[in-house]
Amino acid sequence: MRHALITAGSKGLGKKVTEKLIQSGYSVTIHYRSDEEAVDKLHQELKEYEGYFNFIKGDLNEKEDLNRIVKNTVRQWGRIDVLVLNAGPYIFERKKLMDYSEAEWRSMIDGNLNSAFYLFKSVIPLMREQKFGRIITYGFQGAEHAPGWLYRSAFAAAKVGLVSLTKTLSLEEAEHGITANMICPGEIVGEMKEASITHSKSLADSTTPVGRSGTGEDIARTVLFLCDDHADMVTGSVIEITGGVDVLHKYR
Template structure:
């Protein structure tokens, strides 16, 4: 049985990814940061999968927490086939680089880039022994082109760095049967993150060229496909799942201060 580790897998996009992998027949270690009541709800919702599901608390900005997530996954299931780096802190407030605190900057870098580094260091040796592994990172639309993203300097810098890391490790580990790919969700917000595709088809969205909002299932389906054994020809790829929306430029405006 394949085993997956999904960071931040109890809410939002991560919940739909976890659900998809459970339905696929995998066992899953779900990392969550702090919401125990949510975990208890999911234990009830997913009780049919209880024998192949575990929850591990931890903050991916903390190296020791990452080590514990890895240790608990190996202790119970003895293998890691899929590493889904779904967690990634984000600052909703729109502000320029000079207005960031050091703490905010480092949280963005540690949570979106360094966390993947620490996971890779732990997981790749396991996958090499298995001669099989599927690693998924998350970016944003056109991150591979290193665009400027107004008010998102720290997050953008971390994710653009993650593109290069994704492509590099894909090349380094290809000989071991390990693929590494990035998915780039579009402007999927709020409750849409946990909806199915069928549920979003009834919701009109004039801001999306395809006419409906994106859903968590849109992301989960692509990740499921990339994790398949026969998807080994796809590695080092950045796949946008945005419905045609240019996320970076969607709200780009320039306000010049008057002196």
């Protein structure tokens, strides 16, 4: 049985990824930061899959927590085949670089880029031993081309760095049967983060060219494809799941 470790997998976009992985036969370690209520809710919803998942709490800005998450996962499950970096701090307030505090800058870089470095350092040796691994990171629309993103300087800088890191890993680790890809969600907000595609198709959305909002299921289906044993030819790719929405230039 393949085992997946997903960060922030108890709610939001990560919840659908967790559900899809478990329903597809994976066992899953579900990381969360602090929302015990969301954990309890998901635990109840996954009751029929008891024994195929566990929850682990931790702060992705803390190196010690990151190492502990990996060690505890390996201790319980014996392997990590899939690493999904679903989590990443984000500052919703729109402001220019000069208005960011040093603490906010550090949080964006630590949570979105440095955390990936520490997790990769811990997980890749295991994947090398297994001769198999699937690493999936998250970015934003256009991240592959290092665009400027008005009012999102710190987040954008971290994610663009993560693009390069993901692509580099895809080259360095290919000989070990490890792939590394990035997916870039479009504008998926509110209840749509945990919604199904069927539900989304029942709601017209004039702001999205395809006519409906993106959902957590859209992200989950893409993650599941990239995790497949036979998806090894897809590596170093940045896949946008936007429905045609121009997120970057929504505000000027």
